[in-house]
Structure formats: structure tokens, C-alpha cells
Amino acid sequence: MAGVNKVILLGRLGSDPEVRSLPSGSKVTTFSIATSEAYNNKDGQRVEQTEWHRIELWDNLANIAEQYLHKGDSVYVEGKIRTEEYTDKDNIVRKTVKIRGTSMTLVGGRASNEGSAESGSAMPAQQQRPAPVRTAAPAPEFNNNTGSDDSDDLPF
Template sequence: MAGINKVILVGNLGKDPEVRHLEGGISVANFTLATNEYYKDKQGTRVERTEWHNIAAWRGLAEMADKYLKKGQQVYVEGKIRTRQYQDKDNQTRYITEIIAEEITMLGGRPQLQGGQSTQVTESGAPETPQTFRQEPELDQLPF
């Protein structure tokens, strides 16, 4: 049986997505997502623990994140966890663990544009507030 690599997070964006355009016109958006956990310590004091997650969204999902997601916004992110290594400027090997987003759903109301207007754009031009975006699988990821 194959393994399962599935992550589901609901949290708030720690910053606006940063989008880079790679060779071949491929886009990638990176942002952080904060999830909060609450518990009571031995003294009965309520404690909040915040965990920060690095999120990467690719291609069309990156473009949607760039267009609609803003710092502080609550989102649902579904994807897979991946750890990669890279060389820093001092030639030291570093590791980063990130969530590769496959689906992003905006929660907590409509996103706002500058000037306080709500976004109402769809590919067909019909007025509608976008809510869920999905990454379509690449040809080499299809099961057949």
C-alpha cells in the first residue's frame, strides 16, 4: 500500500503572498500561515501556542493567492508536506519544511481591495466572490 501525505490547516496568513516567476512562466507563491492551539497549564492558566507553517502554492494557485490573499486573512489550506534542502549564502546546507498547497479556501468573509471594495471577479466575468481554489495535477502526476 502506498503512503498518504495529506495536510489540512486552518489559520491566518502571516504576510501577503510573495510571488516569483520561474523559467517557463511557472509561478510560485510563498506565505506563512499561523495556527493557534489553546490549552490550560498545571496552574489552570489558559496558554496559547502559535505554530507557523511555510506554504508554497504553484502555477494557477499561486496567481490566485497573489490576487486574493492578504495578511491576516483566515484560510483553509489542503496539501502535502515536503522537506527540501538548499545551500545558503555561506554554503551551509539548510533544510526547510513546507506545505505544498493543493487547495486554498478563503474563510471569514470577503477579501477587500484597497479602498474597501470587495473582490468580485471570475474567469467568466460574472460577479462572484471566489472562495476555493485548487491546483490541477500536472500530466506526470495523473494516475493513468
């Protein structure tokens, strides 16, 4: 049985991206984004819950992130969950979860300066918003045909 490993996130950067160039010539950019949801708890109090996600982008996406992303920017990321093990300085094996981004779309400006001239960047227009969602099949058509061929008859 095949599985699906797909993540879709829309959030704000918690810090500027960190960029590393590898000896192989590849480039990797990492950053964290926050996603939040708000709800009312059982006592009726409004609660906001924030989750932090560690994002990893490679090569061309890493170059785009390095050039255009800054702390506070909104970004839409699609990718895959990756769990990695490492040994820390105390020789303890630990696990970390990252999102390996496969596509990214820059969304709007910074949280604190939206709408100001300073928050605008020279990014292409197609990178400013997520692509529209398209359905795989067209929506079914409603047909209220009762069998008569009276074309002047309106269904309302």
C-alpha cells in the first residue's frame, strides 16, 4: 500500500532564514514558521495555540528564500515531513522533525509593516499569493429538465 506524505503550511517566519552552502555546491536554507489557531475552551475563554515548524529548502528554493524572506514575512510552503536522528554533545540520540519544502509561495508583506513602502520588496507578482486551488473534475451541472421541450419555461 502506498502512502502520502504531504504538508501544507501558511505561517509567518520567526527569524531570518539561515543559509548554508555545502561542499557539493548545493545550498540549503532553514527557517521556522509559526502557524496559529484560536478557539474557545470549555470555560468559554478564547485560547490561541501556536505551532512552530522547522522548514528546510534546497537549491533553487533556498536561493529564493535567501533573497526574499525575512523575519515576520508570510509564506506558504508545501513539502514532506522528515524525521532525523542525531547525537547531541552529551552523546544522547535525539530526533527532530523538519518539513522539507518542495514548493514555496511568498504571501504579502511583513507582519509589523504591512502596507508600508518599506515592507514592499521587489518580488515578482506571481510569488505574492498562493496559486488558486483547482478541482480535478468540473462541478456537476444542475439539470432541472422535466422532459418537456418548452424552452420558454424557466425553472423558477
